[in-house]
Amino acid sequence: MSVENESADPADPAWSPLKHFGSEVQLERERLGMKRAALGKAANCGYSLVAKVETGERVPTLEFAQACDRMFPHSNGRFVRLWPLALRYAFPPWFRAYVELEEKATSVRMFHPQLVPGLVQTEGYARAVLRTGRPTNLDDLVTARIERQRILTREKPTRLWLVLNEVVLRNVVGTKDVMRAQLAHLRDLAENPAHRVQIIRDNGKHHGWASPFSLLSFSEGADVVHVDGFPKGYVLAETDDVASAQDAYDLLKAMAAPPDETAELIDSITKDCYS
Structure with a gap:
């Protein structure tokens, strides 16, 4: 069951976590006699964004929630605690799980044959990719995608192992400026001791895997597989499916150039394609 209730009144603050978050912000701000511009200044955003958050039209960033806790006495971290629920509302219902x-x-092991995965996209790259679907909530989708990436930089980061086809680095998404920034971000990840990035060089032969997928591991419990697809992705937990995905990922890693060659390869492609 999703958080939406089509029979409910969208003006009701209880209609969704996003509406509830915005209603609480407006209540506390008005209680203090604070102008939206003042809250916006504290949250490094404009008046209009504060207004849209308060009416449930925009998904807040974590920085916005932190600013609310700083500015509103006695909040005791309430807005940071509400923030994950509000953020989750920006994702399609099928993706929230x-x-x-x-x-x-x-740890997350990811493979994508055509695009940089959302978990490691820059804001410019994410906006260019998501815009192709002509969504009505593009800003919210971009915010949600970028906020997901906090798992890679938190105090105990999720370890990432990423395998990409070389064509991913050469296919222009957005502009050359967008691609330069995206490749620089991938290079930083490749040089980060916590993560691994490998590139399957384009030698004119197809390696056999056309579907993007991810393997997720946990401190407790078995691995699961997420398969990206249209119109919806899906999660697999059956032992045989997970074993097949693990075998496929091992083969992809074996086909790819070693991790310590990734930075040099990214530099070469950046020079050849985006200088």
């Missing part, structure tokens, strides 16, 4: 698993994972 995966996001919860991703947040709990100790």
Whole structure:
């Protein structure tokens, strides 16, 4: 069951976690006689964004929630605690269960044949990818995608192992400026001791895997597989499916160039394609 209730009144603050978050912000701000511009300044955003958060039209960032806790006396961290629920509302209902698993994972192994996965996209790259679907809530989708990435930089980060086809780095998404920034971000990840990035060089032969997928591991419990697809992705937990995905991922890693060659390869492609 999703958090939406089509028979409910959208003006009701209890209609969704997003509406509830915004209603609480407006209540506390008005109680203090604070202008939206003042809250916006504290949260490094504009008046209009504060207004849209308060009416449940925009998903808040973590920084916005932290600013609310700083500015509103006696909040005791309430807005940071509400924030994950509000953020989750920005994802399609079918994707929310995966996001919860991703947040709990100790390691994520990802493969994508055509695009940089959302978990490691820059804001510019994410916006260019998501815009192609002509969504009405593009800003919220971008915010949600970027906020997911906090699992890679938190105090105990989720360890990432990423395998990409070389064509992913050469296919222009957005502009050359967008691609330069995206490749620089991938290079930083490749040089981060906590993570691994490998590239399958383009030698003119197809390696046999066309579907993006991820393997998630946890401190307790068995691994699961997420398969990306259209119109919806899906999670597999059956032992045979997980074993097949693990075998496929091992083969992909074996086909890819070693991790210590990734930075040099990214530098070469950046020079050749985006200088």
